[in-house]
Amino acid sequence: MAPINSTAAVLPANGLIQAQARFVRPRQLALRPGLVLAALFVALLVLAALQPGWLVSADPLEASARQAFQPPSSLHWLGTDENGRDILARLVHAVRPSLVLGLSATALGLLLGTVLGLLAGLGPRLVDGVVMRLVDVLLAFPDLLLALVIITFFGQGALNTIIAVGIASVPRYARLVRAQTLVVRNAGYVEAATTLGLPRRQVIWRHVLPNAIKPILILATIGIGSTIVAGAALSFLGFGAPPPEPEWGGMLAIGRNYLANAWWLVAWPALAITLTVVSITAIGRELLRRNEGKRL
Amino acid sequence: MRVIARLGGPAVLGALLALGACKPVEPAPGQGSGGIDGTLHNGTLSYAAQDYYEAAPGKPGGTLRVSTASDTTTLDVHSISHGNVQWLGRILFDCLLYQDEQGNISPWLAKSWEISDDGKTYTFHLRDDVTFSDGEKFNARALQVNLEHMRDPATKSPLAAAYIAPYVDGRIVDEYTFEAHLREPYSPFLDVLAQSWLSMISPRQILEAPKTIAEHPIGSGPFVLESYTRDQGANFVKRKGYNWAPAVTRHQGEAYLDRLELSIVPEPMIRFSTLEAGQSDFTVDAPTQNARAIRANPDLQMRSRIRKANPFRSLTFNVERFPFDDVQVRRAVAKAIDRDGLAWITGFGEYLAKGDFLAANTRYYDPAFKDVLAYDVAEANRILDQAGWSERDGQGYRVKHGQRLAAHLLTYETAAYPSSIAVAIQADLKKIGLQIDIDLLPLAQVTQRRYASDFQLIGGGYWHTNTPDGLYILYHSQAISTAKLIGQNAGRFRDAELDRVLSAARQTTDPVELSDLYRIAQQRLAQTIPAVPVFESHVLLAYRKQVKGLIFDTSHNTPLFTSVWLDPEGK
Numbered sequence: 001m002a003p004i005n006s007t008a009a010v011l012p013a014n015g016l017i018q019a020q021a022r023f024v025r026p027r028q029l030a031l032r033p034g035l036v037l038a039a040l041f042v043a044l045l046v047l048a049a050l051q052p053g054w055l056v057s058a059d060p061l062e063a064s065a066r067q068a069f070q071p072p073s074s075l076h077w078l079g080t081d082e083n084g085r086d087i088l089a090r091l092v093h094a095v096r097p098s099l100v101l102g103l104s105a106t107a108l109g110l111l112l113g114t115v116l117g118l119l120a121g122l123g124p125r126l127v128d129g130v131v132m133r134l135v136d137v138l139l140a141f142p143d144l145l146l147a148l149v150i151i152t153f154f155g156q157g158a159l160n161t162i163i164a165v166g167i168a169s170v171p172r173y174a175r176l177v178r179a180q181t182l183v184v185r186n187a188g189y190v191e192a193a194t195t196l197g198l199p200r201r202q203v204i205w206r207h208v209l210p211n212a213i214k215p216i217l218i219l220a221t222i223g224i225g226s227t228i229v230a231g232a233a234l235s236f237l238g239f240g241a242p243p244p245e246p247e248w249g250g251m252l253a254i255g256r257n258y259l260a261n262a263w264w265l266v267a268w269p270a271l272a273i274t275l276t277v278v279s280i281t282a283i284g285r286e287l288l289r290r291n292e293g294k295r296l
Numbered sequence: 297m298r299v300i301a302r303l304g305g306p307a308v309l310g311a312l313l314a315l316g317a318c319k320p321v322e323p324a325p326g327q328g329s330g331g332i333d334g335t336l337h338n339g340t341l342s343y344a345a346q347d348y349y350e351a352a353p354g355k356p357g358g359t360l361r362v363s364t365a366s367d368t369t370t371l372d373v374h375s376i377s378h379g380n381v382q383w384l385g386r387i388l389f390d391c392l393l394y395q396d397e398q399g400n401i402s403p404w405l406a407k408s409w410e411i412s413d414d415g416k417t418y419t420f421h422l423r424d425d426v427t428f429s430d431g432e433k434f435n436a437r438a439l440q441v442n443l444e445h446m447r448d449p450a451t452k453s454p455l456a457a458a459y460i461a462p463y464v465d466g467r468i469v470d471e472y473t474f475e476a477h478l479r480e481p482y483s484p485f486l487d488v489l490a491q492s493w494l495s496m497i498s499p500r501q502i503l504e505a506p507k508t509i510a511e512h513p514i515g516s517g518p519f520v521l522e523s524y525t526r527d528q529g530a531n532f533v534k535r536k537g538y539n540w541a542p543a544v545t546r547h548q549g550e551a552y553l554d555r556l557e558l559s560i561v562p563e564p565m566i567r568f569s570t571l572e573a574g575q576s577d578f579t580v581d582a583p584t585q586n587a588r589a590i591r592a593n594p595d596l597q598m599r600s601r602i603r604k605a606n607p608f609r610s611l612t613f614n615v616e617r618f619p620f621d622d623v624q625v626r627r628a629v630a631k632a633i634d635r636d637g638l639a640w641i642t643g644f645g646e647y648l649a650k651g652d653f654l655a656a657n658t659r660y661y662d663p664a665f666k667d668v669l670a671y672d673v674a675e676a677n678r679i680l681d682q683a684g685w686s687e688r689d690g691q692g693y694r695v696k697h698g699q700r701l702a703a704h705l706l707t708y709e710t711a712a713y714p715s716s717i718a719v720a721i722q723a724d725l726k727k728i729g730l731q732i733d734i735d736l737l738p739l740a741q742v743t744q745r746r747y748a749s750d751f752q753l754i755g756g757g758y759w760h761t762n763t764p765d766g767l768y769i770l771y772h773s774q775a776i777s778t779a780k781l782i783g784q785n786a787g788r789f790r791d792a793e794l795d796r797v798l799s800a801a802r803q804t805t806d807p808v809e810l811s812d813l814y815r816i817a818q819q820r821l822a823q824t825i826p827a828v829p830v831f832e833s834h835v836l837l838a839y840r841k842q843v844k845g846l847i848f849d850t851s852h853n854t855p856l857f858t859s860v861w862l863d864p865e866g867k
Binding site: 062068242 | 565
């Protein structure tokens with residue numbers, strides 16, 4: 001491997017990003033344990049979301065008041081919570097709702113944002129004006145506040161949380177897609193395609209959309225992390241799933257009252273949220289960097 | 297540690313684990329109350345007489361900084377039932393009467409009183425030296441105006457109005473003599489007049505500016521309100537010339553403190569840490585989870601008192617709705633709830649678990665029935681089997697005629713009834729095959745559904761009053777809400793025998809007879825189970841040792857700040 005690597009390293013990077021990515025990865029990874037750890041952690045999260053039973057055997061809902069507030073021990077690795085439930089089991093079972101929220105809310109935000117962005121970027125000036133002023137109004141609200149308003153309006157529940165957090169991220173994506181579309185629209189290949197007489201629909205579908213959306217897809221990866229935080233914040237504020245369902249934000253909210261005598265109620269969910277967001281962001285940034293063709 | 301620190305992430309983990317290893321393991325539940333004041337004897341609780349009067353004069357001066365968990369949202373004590381009124385009312389106002397250490401009635405703003413033979417006319421002889429802080433005199437007219445204000449529909453009183461419901465009208469005999477006429481004999485009348493919710497407000501304010509009472513009430517009490525900011529706090533200053541503290545307290549003259557600053561701090565951690573750091577002197581809502589740390593701290597003092605009348609409830613049944621229209625299901629539920637477990641997860645060893653319907657320090661409390669509803673899962677299962685719920689479905693829940701044994705529990709998140717209680721009850725009842733869904737709603741919705749009796753199970757609540765007549769307020773069929781009356785019998789419980797004894801108890805003042813009647817009432821409640829008691833209603837205080845001269849209110853067992861003083865060198 002080593003000779004290939006060194007050869008690759010002296011090659012000019014321009015136009016060889018693909019090759020570089022393929023050949024240099026092992027050495028890059030060895031240099032960047034953080035990225036490897038992040039990837040491993042995300043893999044673990046995906047496993048926890050799909051098959052929580054493979055990771056923990058305890059029932060996350062089994063409560064027993066007499067077992068409450070036990071510090072970490074060999075029986076309960078991360079201790080027990082205010083109802084005597086195993087915290088590790090609850091953390092693992094809380095992954096699925098968190099990831100589902102993170103992915104689907106981001107997808108929703110991206111989808112609506114792209115539609116609005118394309119509409120504004122390619123549509124007539126009037127449509128652009130109307131859509132963008134609407135987006136400006138929504139941008140005036142902080143994301144979380146917007147999500148809170150939506151939840152208060154539509155009521156609590158998993159689906160409503162997804163909708164709320166998703167819609168709250170629409171303005172940002174709409175703006176990004178519009179800006180990107182305006183850049184791509186004037187690119188040489190688009191002009192060429194138009195000159196060649198391709199129908200407008202096909203130009204948009206084949207040339208504008210893929211090139212406009214690629215950087216945004218990568219930003220959306222990073223956005224998944226902040227969406228998970230927003231979901232946890234809503235759950236912390238009491239807008240999440242009703243008890244006894246496990247949720248990281250909810251676990252934090254209850255645990256903070258016992259911080260002085262049972263720190264493990266807060267420490268583990270806080271750590272889980274932090275690591276999740278850091279890992280996803282690390283991977284997203286790496287993708288971003290590669291897309292921009294930057295090397296280490 | 298330095299080596300680990302380089303590793304970043306794992307260091308946090310390692311440090312936390314190390315912290316955990318240093319901490320003593322929490323004691324197991326069921327070890328009783330950490331250190332409640334008073335002595336338990338055969339199940340009844342009594343307090344030392346010294347807790348209720350000033351032993352020696354204190355030193356005047358200083359500012360006391362007090363924290364509490366919640367705001368009453370209005371200072372018109374007639375218009376609310378909030379628990380904070382118990383001690384807040386005593387800061388600003390005075391009452392007509394006071395109880396003594398044994399619960400007998402003693403004078404306060406009324407020097408003496410007579411009751412007619414038919415029990416329907418009460419004549420009060422009032423003190424002639426009392427004034428409100430706006431200069432108004434306290435006299436027979438002031439008393440009449442106050443009683444009218446309590447029951448005025450515009451006041452929307454959920455408590456004071458119900459307590460004086462039998463009051464028909466009053467006659468001003470002379471300036472300092474007042475005659476109250478009742479519709480029927482009502483023996484708790486004098487007791488309720490000693491409660492903080494029935495305090496005396498300036499008659500001029502009631503008549504001329506009733507809207508201002510909520511924000512800036514005018515009383516005759518030992519302190520005067522300087523400012524009040526909703527959900528933040530209030531400042532009080534000493535009332536100059538105050539000289540009418542109840543004789544039972546043995547306090548002479550003005551309050552010792554110059555100022556009293558009250559701040560509203562909902563987060564338990566902050567109430568504890570400000571007290572610990574000396575940024576506050578006193579908290580009336582000491583967090584149970586920090587009780588051990590407070591007791592271990594040489595600078596702090598912790599006090600635990602019990603409120604009279606009805607203890608804290610884990611659940612109240614709506615007896616008109618499935619499945620709790622069946623007393624057997626109610627009994628099984630009561631026996632399946634692990635009270636010691638619940639007392640542990642909320643009280644951390646500070647709460648006394650409770651299985652019967654009157655607090656252990658209430659007059660005429662009879663401990664004979666305290667174990668009738670004792671925790672016994674096997675027995676609870678047997679009761680349900682016998683009641684026809686012997687089949688179980690795939691998830692382990694009981695079924696009868698194709699219907700699952702299931703109910704919704706209505707509750708809201710509060711420090712006294714956190715959702716962990718609801719979850720623990722859910723887990724306990726699953727063991728007997730009863731499915732519980734928790735409906736966690738905002739307080740306003742819960743209150744509305746509570747008064748409309750629109751629930752199967754409702755969580756939490758206690759009813760404190762200074763007489764066993766609290767049972768009437770909660771479980772008499774007359775206490776069911778109607779269009780005209782806000783009643784506290786939210787579960788719509790009716791039982792002819794219970795109605796009979798509770799009504800009879802209102803007619804008599806004979807202690808022997810009362811003792812018999814309330815014994816029957818307690819027995820009847822243990823058999824008919826309109827609700828499930830869980831633990832005593834505790835008053836938990838913590839204060840710095842510089843705070844001296846603290847005595848307790850004989851009615852509410854809450855602190856009385858009139859005699860409190862600060863000793864800067866105190867330990």
